[in-house]
Amino acid sequence: MAPYFGQCLCGSVRYRVSKEPLTLYACHCTECQRRTGSAFALSLIVRRDDLQLVSGQTTGYSASLADGRTKSGQMCPSCGTRLWGTPAKYPGIVIVQPGTLEQPCHLVPIAHQWLSEAQPWFVPPPGVPAYPRGPADPGEFVRLWQQRKNES
Numbered sequence: 001m002a003p004y005f006g007q008c009l010c011g012s013v014r015y016r017v018s019k020e021p022l023t024l025y026a027c028h029c030t031e032c033q034r035r036t037g038s039a040f041a042l043s044l045i046v047r048r049d050d051l052q053l054v055s056g057q058t059t060g061y062s063a064s065l066a067d068g069r070t071k072s073g074q075m076c077p078s079c080g081t082r083l084w085g086t087p088a089k090y091p092g093i094v095i096v097q098p099g100t101l102e103q104p105c106h107l108v109p110i111a112h113q114w115l116s117e118a119q120p121w122f123v124p125p126p127g128v129p130a131y132p133r134g135p136a137d138p139g140e141f142v143r144l145w146q147q148r149k150n151e152s
Helices: 029-037 138-152
Strands: 002-006 016-017 023-027 041-047 053-054 059-062 070-075 082-084 093-096
Touching: 023 138, 029 041
Parallel strands: none
Antiparallel strands: 002 016, 016 053, 023 041, 041 093, 059 070, 070 082, 082 093
8 A cells, every 4th residue: 555665776876655555566567677677667657746756866868769659767877777668648646666666566467468569478367457559548447446445
């Protein structure tokens, strides 16, 4: 339960998420694979107002993608840990990297998207929604998160 605390690899930047997240999902697109250097990325969606910098300073990053979109966010200027993304389409939210949380082990993704680009060895967990691309309505991930919370 909130609050959740997180930090960069070197510990010079610390942050807090003061309220429960809106959702958590895994993305298997090749952009996320390239950005993380892994098979997929986890995205913890929180309201921008629920994220506070506790100590240190972040620096911005941005990357222009081939399709014209720009990915941007905040990272530690000392160790380069990407802490959260700032989606241009949704200014009221941030996408926290859950691996930077102190205790992320109890947060389980509600769904997996972009399985059309997933590594061939990845098998989604039984009963977890999986999408070849993404859901038609991005709000579906929020509804699935709420549904899971109501069931537990």
